[in-house]
Amino acid sequence: MTTRELPDVAALVATAETLAREAGRLVHEGRPDRVRVHATKSSPVDVVTAMDLASEELLRRRIAQLRPGDGILGEEQGYEPGTTGVTWVVDPIDGTVNYLYGLASWSVSVAAVVGTPEAGPGVAPDPQTWTALAAAVHAPADGRTFLAGRGQGATLDGAPLTVNEAKPLELSLVGTGFGYLVERRRAQAAIVAELLPLVRDIRRLGSAALDLCAVAAGGLDLYYERGLAPWDLAAGALVAQEAGAVVTGLHGRAAGPEMTVAGAPGTIEALVTFLESHRADSTA
Numbered sequence: 001m002t003t004r005e006l007p008d009v010a011a012l013v014a015t016a017e018t019l020a021r022e023a024g025r026l027v028h029e030g031r032p033d034r035v036r037v038h039a040t041k042s043s044p045v046d047v048v049t050a051m052d053l054a055s056e057e058l059l060r061r062r063i064a065q066l067r068p069g070d071g072i073l074g075e076e077q078g079y080e081p082g083t084t085g086v087t088w089v090v091d092p093i094d095g096t097v098n099y100l101y102g103l104a105s106w107s108v109s110v111a112a113v114v115g116t117p118e119a120g121p122g123v124a125p126d127p128q129t130w131t132a133l134a135a136a137v138h139a140p141a142d143g144r145t146f147l148a149g150r151g152q153g154a155t156l157d158g159a160p161l162t163v164n165e166a167k168p169l170e171l172s173l174v175g176t177g178f179g180y181l182v183e184r185r186r187a188q189a190a191i192v193a194e195l196l197p198l199v200r201d202i203r204r205l206g207s208a209a210l211d212l213c214a215v216a217a218g219g220l221d222l223y224y225e226r227g228l229a230p231w232d233l234a235a236g237a238l239v240a241q242e243a244g245a246v247v248t249g250l251h252g253r254a255a256g257p258e259m260t261v262a263g264a265p266g267t268i269e270a271l272v273t274f275l276e277s278h279r280a281d282s283t284a
Contacts, residue, residue, distance in 0.1 A: 007086060009149040012112040012134035015066055016235070017147055019090070020110045020138035022062060023055045027093060027108065028140035030054070049100060052076055055092030055108065063088050070112075071125075075231045079124035086133075087113050087125050089234035094137075095207030104141035109209040111135045111234035127230050127237075128254045135235035137209045146213040146239045154216050154242035161216045161243040166266025172221035174271070175203045175211040179227040188226065191280050198274070208260075212236025215262045216243035222263035222271050226281060233260055248272065250281045258282070 030051060056076045063072055071082030074090045088110065093099050095106030112134040115125035137146040146161075148154040154161040174195070178188050196202055203220065205211055208228055214220040216239045237247045237255060240262045247255050247262045250272060255261070259281035261272055275281065 007084075007112075007133070009133050009152060012086070013136070013147055013149040013152070016088075016110045016112060016134045016136035017138075017145060018066070019059055019062055019088075020108045020136040021145065023059050023092060023110075024108045024138040024140035026058055027051045027055050027099070049093070049096060051099070052093045052096055056090065059088075059090045059092060059110070073124050073230060075229065085114055087115065087130075089113055089125070089231050091209065091231040091235075094209040094232060095205075098206045103206065104139075105205045105207050105210055106141065107137050107139045107207050107209050109135075109137050109231065109235040111238060113234060125230070127233060127256045130234075132234055132238040135238040137213050137235050137239060139210060146216065146236075148216075148235075148239040148242040150238065150242070152242070154239045156213075156217055161239070162218070163215060163240070163244045163264040164218045164221050164267075166264050167221060169198055169267070169270040169274070170200065172199050172263075172267055172271075173201055173203065174199050175205060175214060175220040175223040177204060177206070177208055177211065177225040177227075184227065191275070191278055194278060195274060208232040209236035212240045212247070212262055215245050215264075216240045221267055222261070224259065224261045224271060224275060224280070226259050227257060228255075228260050229257065237262070250276050 056074045060072055069082050069084040071087035072080045091109040094109045099106040111132050113125050113130040113132045115130050133150045135148045146156050178185050211223045213236050215223050241247050245262050246265055246268050249255050250259045
């Protein structure tokens with residue numbers, strides 16, 4: 001897909017918002033007093049609820065109605081190729097453990113991306129090569145909605161977003177997250193132990209999409225995490241970038257499963273250097 005063939009970004013943003021709000025309403029209003037684990041994935045603590053499945057089913061059904069022919073990549077049901085060149089990358093509940101326990105930090109994340117010809121037919125778009133065009137991250141517990149369109153900026157409930165001004169690492173509030181496998185958690189804990197004395201403080205909010213949006217809104221100065229899946233970062237990364245953040249991996253690579261780092265220019269460099277020196281993208 002060439003630049004001249006790109007779809008209307010504003011229309012994609014509007015569709016992303018509609019999708020995220022509808023799924024958020026389903027999940028929020030349909031939450032029982034006590035949520036039960038429906039299944040587990042990579043480990044016994046990596047949970048799926050019935051609402052994860054219901055939310056993604058709604059998203060897939062509505063995408064087929066609103067954007068017939070587009071592809072879909074979702075956390076629970078995988079990749080369904082399309083014919084238009086546009087793929088919707090959706091996380092039906094980002095922060096499922098928070099949702100399970102009744103904590104507020106969870107969201108529905110929806111992004112529209114275009115891949116590269118090298119991806120090949122039937123191959124899901126890759127964060128290393130795709131171009132995100134539109135994003136919506138909706139937090140139903142408090143009603144916040146983050147939106148972004150490529151080249152059009154980012155907003156929170158209609159108000160423009162701008163990342164915090166550059167500051168030293170020691171004055172930076174840093175967000176992060178942890179994987180679900182024991183060995184990776186041990187390695188990530190070791191990184192945190194080394195980093196904590198060097199920064200203002202560290203936060204673990206439990207939703208990668210909201211962490212990235214927090215960087216965009218100034219609620220965090222920096223964020224890093226190893227192990228993010230495409231649906232974890234697709235929408236939030238675009239919101240952060242359109243608010244002025246740099247979103248990157250380590251050693252010149254793009255953000256992806258090995259490492260995602262986000263922050264303002266002038267601030268992020270020190271964190272990237274620290275993470276590279278501690279091999280944070282290759283441990284466990």
